[in-house]
Amino acid sequence: MPQAHVPASSTAATQAASGPDAVAAAVRHVTVIGAGTIGASWTALFLAHGLRVTVSDPLPDAEPALRALISQAWPTLVALGVAPLQVPWLSLDLQPDPAAAVAVADFVQENAPERESLKIDLFARMDEAARPDVILASSSSGLIMSRLQSRCRRPDRCVIGHPFNPPHLIPLVEVVGGQQTSPDTIARAMAFYRRVGKHPIRINKEVVGHVANRLQAAVWREAIHLALENVASVEDIDAAMSQGPGLRWAVFGPHMTFHLGGGQGGMGHFLDHLKGPVQSWWDDLGDARLDETTRAALLAGLEQESAGRSIDDLAAERDAAIIRILAVRQTR
Numbered sequence: 001m002p003q004a005h006v007p008a009s010s011t012a013a014t015q016a017a018s019g020p021d022a023v024a025a026a027v028r029h030v031t032v033i034g035a036g037t038i039g040a041s042w043t044a045l046f047l048a049h050g051l052r053v054t055v056s057d058p059l060p061d062a063e064p065a066l067r068a069l070i071s072q073a074w075p076t077l078v079a080l081g082v083a084p085l086q087v088p089w090l091s092l093d094l095q096p097d098p099a100a101a102v103a104v105a106d107f108v109q110e111n112a113p114e115r116e117s118l119k120i121d122l123f124a125r126m127d128e129a130a131r132p133d134v135i136l137a138s139s140s141s142g143l144i145m146s147r148l149q150s151r152c153r154r155p156d157r158c159v160i161g162h163p164f165n166p167p168h169l170i171p172l173v174e175v176v177g178g179q180q181t182s183p184d185t186i187a188r189a190m191a192f193y194r195r196v197g198k199h200p201i202r203i204n205k206e207v208v209g210h211v212a213n214r215l216q217a218a219v220w221r222e223a224i225h226l227a228l229e230n231v232a233s234v235e236d237i238d239a240a241m242s243q244g245p246g247l248r249w250a251v252f253g254p255h256m257t258f259h260l261g262g263g264q265g266g267m268g269h270f271l272d273h274l275k276g277p278v279q280s281w282w283d284d285l286g287d288a289r290l291d292e293t294t295r296a297a298l299l300a301g302l303e304q305e306s307a308g309r310s311i312d313d314l315a316a317e318r319d320a321a322i323i324r325i326l327a328v329r330q331t332r
């Protein structure tokens with residue numbers, strides 16, 4: 001049977017016009033639900049990218065706290081080269097009623113407290129109020145979207161978009177759908193996060209803690225085990241990461257790092273050469289618990305490592321270094 005002739009270029013143009021990138025580019029108004037640590041940081045990022053932002057939080061003093069957090073985040077966004085010098089305060093408004101807040105949105109980023117029953121209820125209410133084509137994304141660090149979307153009429157548009165703290169600075173966003181999330185929602189969410197300068201990764205299966213927190217948890221469990229066994233001090237164990245593998249891992253992840261560890265033979269040679277020792281290290285890893293002994297050991301070790309620097313001092317030191325690292329990475 002003869003095929004209808006459709007010019008390739010016009011098909012591609014039509015797909016591009018309605019594809020995930022085009023839909024993401026059409027987002028003008030984002031609603032942020034929950035204006036705590038993460039919601040405020042997302043708000044700063046969205047404002048920096050020229051978006052209009054409506055924020056909803058039940059706290060009566062949410063607005064001054066939000067404005068203070070945005071003002072604090074802004075110099076970082078300016079230093080990263082993504083924000084104008086002045087905060088565009090006119091693009092921000094607060095709306096305590098979450099239904100009214102999501103009704104005006106082209107994209108919703110939810111950042112309410114990490115309680116499953118609260119988020120299930122919130123998702124059902126947001127789903128009632130938002131336009132049917134609008135993505136409802138949750139910043140949840142560990143909850144499962146299949147459960148959060150369980151009372152939605154349009155569960156296909158619900159997705160986890162898990163940032164790393166602070167979202168205005170750290171590029172990673174982990175995107176994972178629930179059982180009823182559509183592939184189109186995943187693609188559109190990833191396109192939107194790319195549009196605001198993030199590096200989204202696709203997670204194929206729902207697992208507690210997603211991917212990055214599980215990687216951190218694995219390393220931290222062993223770091224605590226080594227401290228409790230007095231193999232080295234808390235400070236030296238931190239240096240073992242930040243002055244060693246952490247520098248390589250900021251460029252390539254663990255797989256690519258060990259691929260390079262095999263020289264010209266790459267990962268094949270690395271495994272042939274070192275699989276025995278690595279397997280024996282795995283077999284010897286510790287199983288630390290987050291109990292009172294651990295708490296006391298970490299607090300004492302961190303007091304020494306902090307050397308009089310306040311939490312704010314340390315956070316500023318960390319963020320200034322990350323800005324420099326990101327600047328170098330952008331020029332790679």
Ligand SMILES: NC(=O)c1ccc[n+]([C@@H]2O[C@H](COP(=O)([O-])OP(=O)(O)OC[C@H]3O[C@@H](n4cnc5c(N)ncnc54)[C@H](O)[C@@H]3O)[C@@H](O)[C@H]2O)c1
Nearest residue numbers: 034035036037038039059111112113114139140141163165
């Ligand atoms: N803090 C982190 O490092 C981090 C990192 C990534 C993701 N997350 C996730 O982000 C989400 C928010 O975490 P956070 O650290 O910003 O918490 P937070 O406690 O700092 O902020 C939560 C905010 O939600 C508001 N809130 C309470 N009930 C609400 C409701 N019914 N509707 C809307 N807002 C409500 C609170 O008033 C508060 O301002 C959680 O799901 C958490 O897992 C946190």
